[in-house]
Amino acid sequence: MIKEKDVVLDIALRIEKFLSKRKNIKVYLTRTKDETVSQKEREEYIKTHNPALVIRLRLNSSEGKDKWSADGFSANYDRKNMGSKRVAGIVLKNLEERMLTPNKGMKPAKIYKDIQVPCIEIFLGYITNPNIEANLRDPNVRQVIAEIICKSIIEYLDINRGE
Helix, strand or coil: CCCHHHHHHHHHHHHHHHHCCCCCCCCCCCCCCCCCCCHHHHHHHHHHHCCCCEEEEEEECCCCHHHHCCCCEEEEEECCCHHHHHHHHHHHHHHHHHCCCCEEEEEEECCCCCCCCCEEEEEEEECCCHHHHHHHHCHHHHHHHHHHHHHHHHHHHHHHHHC
16 A cells, blocks of 8 residues: 555655746745654744745545545645635645546645644545555656646736736
């Protein structure tokens, strides 16, 4: 079985590679290799770099007999920042256009303590579903996911620049 940490790191590195080619976007990753970074360390890193947006990539899991039916992607947005809700909506809209799994929507959540910039968590699927796991093993699938997230980030930043 593949591991969440490996899949999300691979997608994050793909996002960084794509977005780093743009002159007006600076990408900060809380980790660039297989290492453990605590929630507190992540928050300090975010505060230090003060990015325009924070995206946390996640995978869901579901144990038991329903693992085959556990399906879909979703997002949590920081309930104290309406920019978070906007970017989550953009990401879900763009994922829905390309993904074959259902959009399970978005909900407010407390993602990071004392972070003032828009923050979202994107749940990309259920890693315990053997079909989803097989898809996530494919580098081409991970590349498509990264490209969708990049498109969403650019769309969000373009909207904000226009306001």
